[in-house]
Amino acid sequence: MSIDPAYEMVIGLEVHAQMLTQSKIFCGCSTAFGAPANTQICPVCSGFPGVLPVLNKEAVNMAIKTGLAIEGEVRMQSEFSRKNYFYPDLPSGYQITQFELPIVEHGKVLIEDKDVPAKVVGITRIHMEVDAGKSIHEGVVGGTWVDLNRTGVPLMEIVSEPDMSTPEEAGAYLKKLRSIVRYLEVCDGNMEQGSFRCDANVSVRKKGDPKLGTRCELKNLNSIRNVMRAIELEAERHIDILEEGGSIVQETRLYDANLNETRSMRSKEDAHDYRYFPEPDLPLLVLSEQQIATVKATLPELPDAKRERFETAYGLSHYDASVLTTSRALSRYYETVVEQVKAGGQNDPKICANWVTVELLALLNKENKEIEQSPVSATNLAKMVVRILDNTISGKIAKEVFASMFESGSDPDTIIEEKGLKQITDSGAIEAAIDKVLALNSTQVEQYRGGQEKLFGFFIGQVMKATQGKANPAELNKLLKQKLGG
Amino acid sequence: MNELTLREAADKLATKEISSVELTQACLDQIAKHNPTINAFVTVDAEKALAAAQAADARIAAGNGAPLTGIPIAHKDIFNTTDMRTTCSSRMLENFIPPFDATITTHLRQAGAVILGKTNLDEFAMGSSTETSYFGASRNPWDTQRTPGGSSGGSSAAIAANMAICATGTDTGGSIRQPASLTNLTGLKPTYGRCSRYGIIAFASSLDQAGPMTRTAEDAAMLLNVMVSYDPKDSTSIQSPAPDFTQALTGDVKGLKIGIAAEYFGDGLNDEVRAAIETAQQQYQAMGAELVPISLPNSGYAIPTYYIISPAECSSNLARYDGVKFGYRCEEPKDIRDLYFRSRSEGFGDEVKRRIMLGTYVLSSGYYDAYYRKAQQARRLIADEFKAAFEKVDLILTPTSPTTAFKFGEKDDPVQMYLSDIYTINVNLAGLPGISVPCGFDSKGLPIGMQLIGRPLDEETLLRSADAYQRQTDWHKRRVHLG
Numbered sequence: 005m006s007i008d009p010a011y012e013m014v015i016g017l018e019v020h021a022q023m024l025t026q027s028k029i030f031c032g033c034s035t036a037f038g039a040p041a042n043t044q045i046c047p048v049c050s051g052f053p054g055v056l057p058v059l060n061k062e063a064v065n066m067a068i069k070t071g072l073a074i075e076g077e078v079r080m081q082s083e084f085s086r087k088n089y090f091y092p093d094l095p096s097g098y099q100i101t102q103f104e105l106p107i108v109e110h111g112k113v114l115i116e117d118k119d120v121p122a123k124v125v126g127i128t129r130i131h132m133e134v135d136a137g138k139s140i141h142e143g144v145v146g147g148t149w150v151d152l153n154r155t156g157v158p159l160m161e162i163v164s165e166p167d168m169s170t171p172e173e174a175g176a177y178l179k180k181l182r183s184i185v186r187y188l189e190v191c192d193g194n195m196e197q198g199s200f201r202c203d204a205n206v207s208v209r210k211k212g213d214p215k216l217g218t219r220c221e222l223k224n225l226n227s228i229r230n231v232m233r234a235i236e237l238e239a240e241r242h243i244d245i246l247e248e249g250g251s252i253v254q255e256t257r258l259y260d261a262n263l264n265e266t267r268s269m270r271s272k273e274d275a276h277d278y279r280y281f282p283e284p285d286l287p288l289l290v291l292s293e294q295q296i297a298t299v300k301a302t303l304p305e306l307p308d309a310k311r312e313r314f315e316t317a318y319g320l321s322h323y324d325a326s327v328l329t330t331s332r333a334l335s336r337y338y339e340t341v342v343e344q345v346k347a348g349g350q351n352d353p354k355i356c357a358n359w360v361t362v363e364l365l366a367l368l369n370k371e372n373k374e375i376e377q378s379p380v381s382a383t384n385l386a387k388m389v390v391r392i393l394d395n396t397i398s399g400k401i402a403k404e405v406f407a408s409m410f411e412s413g414s415d416p417d418t419i420i421e422e423k424g425l426k427q428i429t430d431s432g433a434i435e436a437a438i439d440k441v442l443a444l445n446s447t448q449v450e451q452y453r454g455g456q457e458k459l460f461g462f463f464i465g466q467v468m469k470a471t472q473g474k475a476n477p478a479e480l481n482k483l484l485k486q487k488l489g490g
Numbered sequence: 491m492n493e494l495t496l497r498e499a500a501d502k503l504a505t506k507e508i509s510s511v512e513l514t515q516a517c518l519d520q521i522a523k524h525n526p527t528i529n530a531f532v533t534v535d536a537e538k539a540l541a542a543a544q545a546a547d548a549r550i551a552a553g554n555g556a557p558l559t560g561i562p563i564a565h566k567d568i569f570n571t572t573d574m575r576t577t578c579s580s581r582m583l584e585n586f587i588p589p590f591d592a593t594i595t596t597h598l599r600q601a602g603a604v605i606l607g608k609t610n611l612d613e614f615a616m617g618s619s620t621e622t623s624y625f626g627a628s629r630n631p632w633d634t635q636r637t638p639g640g641s642s643g644g645s646s647a648a649i650a651a652n653m654a655i656c657a658t659g660t661d662t663g664g665s666i667r668q669p670a671s672l673t674n675l676t677g678l679k680p681t682y683g684r685c686s687r688y689g690i691i692a693f694a695s696s697l698d699q700a701g702p703m704t705r706t707a708e709d710a711a712m713l714l715n716v717m718v719s720y721d722p723k724d725s726t727s728i729q730s731p732a733p734d735f736t737q738a739l740t741g742d743v744k745g746l747k748i749g750i751a752a753e754y755f756g757d758g759l760n761d762e763v764r765a766a767i768e769t770a771q772q773q774y775q776a777m778g779a780e781l782v783p784i785s786l787p788n789s790g791y792a793i794p795t796y797y798i799i800s801p802a803e804c805s806s807n808l809a810r811y812d813g814v815k816f817g818y819r820c821e822e823p824k825d826i827r828d829l830y831f832r833s834r835s836e837g838f839g840d841e842v843k844r845r846i847m848l849g850t851y852v853l854s855s856g857y858y859d860a861y862y863r864k865a866q867q868a869r870r871l872i873a874d875e876f877k878a879a880f881e882k883v884d885l886i887l888t889p890t891s892p893t894t895a896f897k898f899g900e901k902d903d904p905v906q907m908y909l910s911d912i913y914t915i916n917v918n919l920a921g922l923p924g925i926s927v928p929c930g931f932d933s934k935g936l937p938i939g940m941q942l943i944g945r946p947l948d949e950e951t952l953l954r955s956a957d958a959y960q961r962q963t964d965w966h967k968r969r970v971h972l973g
Contacts, residue, residue: 047590051810052584054570054592056724088808088853090830097809148826150814279853281862282697284803286725442739 007208008138008247013239014207014216016172017231019181020159021191022135022199029134029158030057030100037197039152041140049156051095056285059084063158064289066190067107067132068299070160073184073306074127075417076111084132084283084369089276093137101133101161103280107289113164113184114308116326117176125177126165135159150265160191166205166216171232171239178202178228179330187332195227206235207252208242217242218252222266224259234259238266310335318342318353321434327361333373334360334375337382344386350393359385363403367410379413380406388416396420397427398477427474431483434467437475438487452488463488492516492652493969496709498559499655503550503560503634510550510560513655514543514604517562521653524972529628530638530648530770532567533574534607537963544602549602557712559602564654566645567608567614569595569700570689574605577689579623579644580613582811582818582837592689593721594658594700601716606654610644613839614808615665615693617641618900618910622841627898630673631970632936636895639669639910645703646673650970656713657703662693662868663796664890664914666701671890671939673970674928677703678710681946683728686721692807697918706966707927707956711735714949730947738950739957740894744778746955749883751786752915760893766930766938767889773962774887774955782883788875791868792916793908795892798852798865799919804842805849811837837947844904859935875922886943886949888913890926894936913941923949927956928965937965 007013007478028035031048031265048055072080085103111127135157140149162181168174182200185191193200202225207217222238225231237259242252255271305313307329314325314335328338341356364385368378388405389395397405397420408419441463442449452459463484467475491513494502502508517535539562546560570588571577577583577614591599598605612622620643621627630638631651638647642659646669661667661679670677678701685700702713713792718732750771755764775781813819813833820836820855823829838846852861879886891910901907917924923946926939944952960966 047588052589052816053576053578053586053589053691053810054590056688056726058723058725061592076968086497088806090809090812091812095810095815097812098806139847243879277855279806279855279858281806281858282855284726285692 007239008243009237010210011208011239011243012211013169013170013235014166014209014219015168015170015235016205017164017168017174017177018203018205019162019164019178020201021070021162021185021193023063023158023160023190024192025060025062025066026054027060027062028156029060029063029132030156033156035157037199039153041149042153049095050152051097051337053296057100057283058458059286059289060158063132064291065105065295065299066158066188067130068291068296069158069188069303070185071108071111071130072296072300072303073188073266074108074111074113074130076127076130077152078108078291078296079105081105082107082289082291084286084289085280086283088279091136092148093139093152093155095137095155099134099136100283100286102131106131115173115176116178117172120170120172123167123173125167125173128163130160130162133159135162138280161357167205171235174204174235175228175232180307183330187304187306198226201226202231204231204235204238206238206242208239208246215490216253218254220252220266221252222259223255223256223269226261230259230261233264234266237264241266250395271328283326293442303330318357320354320357324357324361327365328357331375337375337378339383341386341389343387344383345393348386348390350390352389352393355392356386356389359389359395359406363406370438380409381413384409384413384415391416391420395427395429395476397474401427401473427476428472428474429470429481434471434475434480435487437467438463438480438484439468441470442487449488460484460488492520492655494655495705496558496656496712497706500712502849504555505966506550510543510546510562510604513560514539514562514606517606517653517655520651524651524653526630526635527629528647528651528653529626530609530644530651531607532577532579532610532623532625532644532652533562535574535605538573539604539606546602546604552942556601558598558716560625561603561655563598563603563658564605564606564609564648565595566611566642566657568611568660568691569608569658570691571595571605571608574608575689576608576936577625577819578614579611579625580838580842581624583691584624584818585819585929588689589687590618593686593719593723594717595689597716597719598658600895603716609642609648609657612641612643613842614691614804615641615660615662615698616804616841616845617665618668618907619896619898620647620669621898622839624839630895631972632673633895633934635674636897636936639672639852639891639895641665641669642677642703643669646670646675646677649673649675649703649705651970651972656705656709658700658717659703660690660693660698660700661914661918662697662699663801663918664911666703667914667941668891668911670703671924672895672937674937674939674966675703675705675965676707676710676925676927676960677701678714678925678949678952679917679923680714680718680949681728681923682918683726684730684923684947684949686719686724686727688721688723692803694803695807696803697796697800699918707925707953707960708736708739710925711739711953711957714953728947733802733950735950735953738954740954741961743955743958746774746779746885746951747782747883748774748779749782749784749879749886750809751784751789751879751886751888753786754790754888758892758909758912759889760932762932763889763891763893763938766932767887767940768939770929770959771887774960777958779955784879784883784886786875786879786916788868788872789916792872792919793912795865795868795872795919796911796915797848797908798861798868798948802843802853802862803851805846805851805853808838808842808846813837841904850861864942869919872916873959876916876920876922880945884945885955888912888941890939891942894932894934896939917941917943922946923952925952925956927959929959929963930965931968937968
């Protein structure tokens with residue numbers, strides 16, 4: 005994507021990550037997704053008169069964990085506030101959130117992607133807040149239904165600095181952030197189900213202009229692709245207006261994925277006055293060094309550290325290492341393959357990486373599956389790699405074995421056995437096949453011996469065909485050379 | 491029988507001199523006879539009360555009685571009860587039956603107290619006269635042309651009219667102490683966080699506190715024993731051991747240092763009230779306590795501070811009454827905006843609306859710093875000033891209310907009404923315990939109360955001092971005879 009080169013974009017993102025707690029943030033109700041409407045509610049989360057909130061410690065620990073992972077400052081004292089506004093699916097008439105004193109400030113995230121050079125994006129803050137309910141309009145006649153199951157589900161709002169200047173950077177940032185929260189197991193990162201939601205603040209300015217342009221906030225961005233498309237569109241809209249001598253109106257805009265356009269939702273003039281004030285039902289949230297240390301001890305190895313380790317320990321390229329570390333599950337899968345290959349008496353982390361990044365991910369992508377749903381288990385893939393390395397099958401045959409494993413989920417040895425794919429390493433058998441081929445193609449033999457060495461490949465092909473590809477390539481090469489030379 | 495103190499009634503129940511059914515019936519008879527005039531109760535459930543009384547009698551017979559078993563009690567209609575509507579004296583919650591009990595309601599049920607019904611209050615506890623109730627004002631049994639105070643005016647009127655032995659109240663700016671003072675009762679506002687707020691319908695969360703309203707300090711101690719608890723469902727609830735408060739009542743105040751702040755005896759204090767308080771001071775001296783002059787100059791900021799913080803919190807706490815989920819909904823709304831607008835316009839009374847608007851204003855962007863933040867700072871100064879004073883004295887003695895009970899409509903200017911809590915509001919802002927104790931009558935025969943303010947969590951000193959005074963005086967023994 006590209007915009008008028010005279011301009012640059014300034015992009016900041018606000019991500020709402022639903023925390024993977026067992027229960028809601030201020031009561032004991034379940035947070036499980038997809039239950040029938042209003043079956044996971046109690047007087048507390050539905051805002052009945054007389055109720056009071058009690059903070060879920062698990063949510064606090066998840067926010068601390070995320071803060072530590074992005075090298076943010078975790079506040080020893082943070083504060084909850086009420087954000088007041090009327091909405092039918094906000095049962096108490098206010099949202100409990102953090103305002104002046106959020107739990108985390110000043111973090112950073114390193115981004116890079118295929119076309120995105122490495123860059124650090126600042127994190128302004130992470131704060132905790134409750135989710136609201138859901139209004140249902142579809143299929144409802146003469147009114148609106150409200151489902152409060154989601155009310156009180158804990159969210160982290162992760163606010164970036166306006167440090168991104170291309171849609172690709174925004175995409176890379178979201179991928180990285182999602183990968184971090186998934187590593188930490190604090191959020192499932194699922195954008196379609198709304199457990200990882202993003203709003204984008206976009207403005208443009210002439211290159212070199214130190215002053216920020218007027219920004220617009222984009223909402224309804226439910227995939228990384230849509231975030232990128234919406235930012236691009238919005239920047240183009242701004243540039244068009246500016247080029248025509250107009251000025252940008254600060255407003256909130258909705259992205260319509262079907263029409264691929266953004267349109268005005270509300271302007272600054274009718275923005276709400278949320279009348280924030282400290283939540284009187286909750287005391288200051290005071291953390292102890294002990295609590296932070298305990299959370300710190302649970303931090304897993306994070307994507308950046310893991311990628312570096314993969315590069316040095318397994319000799320992988322930067323690119324392969326970053327692909328393999330995008331998710332904790334994928335890196336775990338890869339490392340299992342490497343270990344099991346070792347257990348099988350072989351060792352080749354690079355081949356393992358190739359099989360995972362090229363073959364496996366391609367098929368998974370095609371079927372829209374996650375690594376956790378891979379029909380080929382790490383153990384089976386490792387067995388297959390061992391069979392390549394011990395010359396039981398060739399790399400080429402392996403592709404056939406792999407395709408069959410992906411389809412059936414079976415063990416590679418069974419497939420090799422059943423399909424008779426075992427490589428012929430017996431020199432006698434290969435010799436016999438060579439003799440046969442040479443006898444049938446005497447003209448070519450003469451031509452070869454007359455100096456047309458290109459024909460070597462032809463003989464290899466013929467022998468492979470005769471052995472159904474099972475001849476050991478190295479052995480075949482050696483024997484063929486001997487025969488033709490003779 | 492219905493004029494007994496809680497202690498007397500408990501003793502007679504324990505020795506089976508009387509039964510709970512008899513006692514409850516006596517209260518119910520008094521209610522039937524006088525509630526139409528006094529209007530102390532919003533809801534009475536005689537059937538359930540008698541059933542509870544029967545159960546209490548059985549429990550006493552089985553030897554499992556506790557000090558409150560079989561005692562008829564009235565709950566301010568702001569405590570959630572699952573078996574009785576909880577209205578907050580508002581049209582908004584006219585037919586609201588909560589799905590859960592308040593923690594205090596639960597404690598009292600478990601102790602075997604017999605709930606007679608729910609008492610009237612200023613709508614959502616906003617007021618000092620019970621005149622803002624959707625169900626009409628309660629009347630002061632000492633003079634039915636006058637208010638019983640507020641907002642717990644229904645509870646004070648119920649006890650003063652001998653319809654109940656004791657009652658619960660809530661105190662946000664004086665709502666237990668002022669009505670106790672105006673009806674010759676003992677009313678205790680414990681330290682903020684001492685009693686659970688869970689299930690009490692919120693007015694101003696950082697100030698609301700439940701407490702006992704009784705005939706004597708000893709009764710208050712007995713009731714407080716059941717009301718005080720740490721509640722994990724209330725994050726502002728204090729985790730502190732609860733003593734047996736009746737054990738504190740030694741009758742001895744020798745050596746106790748009682749602070750007298752000039753700021754509480756300035757203009758606006760009725761002369762007869764002043765004289766009664768001064769006499770009480772001398773009595774304490776005679777009992778061996780020492781009077782220590784102190785100064786609390788920031789007290790002057792109490793009223794403006796309170797009327798910024800409490801409306802701010804109420805504007806938010808009352809946002810849930812929007813016509814969508816429970817309570818009052820206007821007829822045939824055009825759209826969601828109309829639903830909010832008309833439900834709130836029709837469901838709330840004027841005083842509630844006034845405070846919601848005030849609160850909305852002081853929290854709005856551009857005014858927050860000028861009002862709300864300043865008020866928080868003033869609140870801190872007030873609390874600090876008390877803290878410093880309590881390094882010199884053990885408690886502080888002040889009037890409870892600047893006047894005795896006033897007539898209906900007498901304070902039609904809201905600010906005039908707000909000033910009736912001038913001596914009590916500080917205590918809420920600072921989160922301290924305070925008690926109002928009967929200390930005399932004016933020339934019209936209306937009760938006068940004095941207020942004792944204590945250190946945080948030191949309800950024992952308050953109760954001990956109040957009880958010691960009551961052992962020497964008999965103001966608290968005077969009863970109204972309604973005929």
